[in-house]
Amino acid sequence: MTTVTYPRGMPLTEAVLDHVAIAVDDVDAAVSHWLGRGAVPVGGGEAPAFRSEQVRLGNGAKLELIGRTTGEPSFIDGYLERFGPGRVHHVTIKVGTSLAQAIEELDAEGIQTVDRNESYPHWHEAFVRPSVVGGMIVQIAWASGTDADFAERSGRPAPQSPDPAAPHLLALQMTHVDPPAARALWSAVGATVTDDGNGGFEAQWSASPMVVRVALGERSGPVGLVVPGLAPGERTDVAPVLLGV
Structure with a gap:
């Protein structure tokens, strides 16, 4: 069957899929897993609710590894208890406009966001609920600078280019009970959508x-990541996604 490309209605301005985030039991072990395969560190930090580190893979795709902190129990604890380690938690769409304008554009498409936060000068964010996306969170974010700028502000070394021979993160695989509805969501967040x-x-x-x-699936949610060439036993495109754990 011939594929059909669906034009975008009113997509977010200069939007890009920045990274995909996975919940893990041990952030340090997960980072070591990927650095040992040629990925390079990008940045990260610790918030009251969770800790995160990002790595860049061989094709330039970014993977965020999020886990517990030593502080009070948080959403990560509940997420890991419910799904186990290695499951995709969210994807982040970065916009080239202000967060306020991005939210306005999404509202015009009938897509509501929640938990809007503009309290940090260099990072503004809001979220599209899993019930809208289909079993996963989409984070809408505006950043004042590049990954190198964030690294400099946090006192970290500037991110380096990854080894091209490192694993390539090609795709996030999902299922959805109503693909036409899901198509509208991904089109609205700036993607060009092509029927398979x-x-x-x-x-x-x-x-x-x-x-x-x-x-199309019997339930909606992330299935796994398509990362060719991993060692035997490292599951990629089927659940559970055991990456870096």
């Missing part, structure tokens, strides 16, 4: 090295 001919579609951003693939 089997009832699903692929969402792609011109400046992102990875895509989101959505297939």
Whole structure:
């Protein structure tokens, strides 16, 4: 069957899929897993509710590894208890406009955001609920600078280019009970959406090295990450996603 590309209605201005985040039991072990395979550190930090570190893989795609802190129990504890380690928690869409304008554009498309936060001068964010996305969070974010700028502000070394031979993160694989509804969401957050001919579609951003693939399924949610060439036993495109744990 011939694929069909669906034009974007009113997408977010200069939006790009920045990274995909996975919840893990041990952030340090997860980071070591990927650095040992040629990925490079990008940045991270610790908030009251969680700790995160980002790594860049061979094709330039970024993977965020989020886990517990030593502080009070948080959403990560409940998430890991419910799903176990290695499951995709969210993807982050960065916008080239202000967060306020991005929210206005999404509202015009009938997509509501929650937990808006503009208290940090260099990072503003809001979220599209899992019930809207289909079993996963989409974070909408505006950043005042590049990854190198954030690293400099936090006193970390500037991110380096990854080893091209490092694993390539090609896609996030999802299923959805209503792909046409999901198609509208991904189009609204800036993707060009292409029908795969089997009832699903692929969402792609011109400046992102990875895509989101959505297939028709009996339930909605992330299935796994497509990362070719991992060692035997490292599951990639089926649940559970045991990456870096």
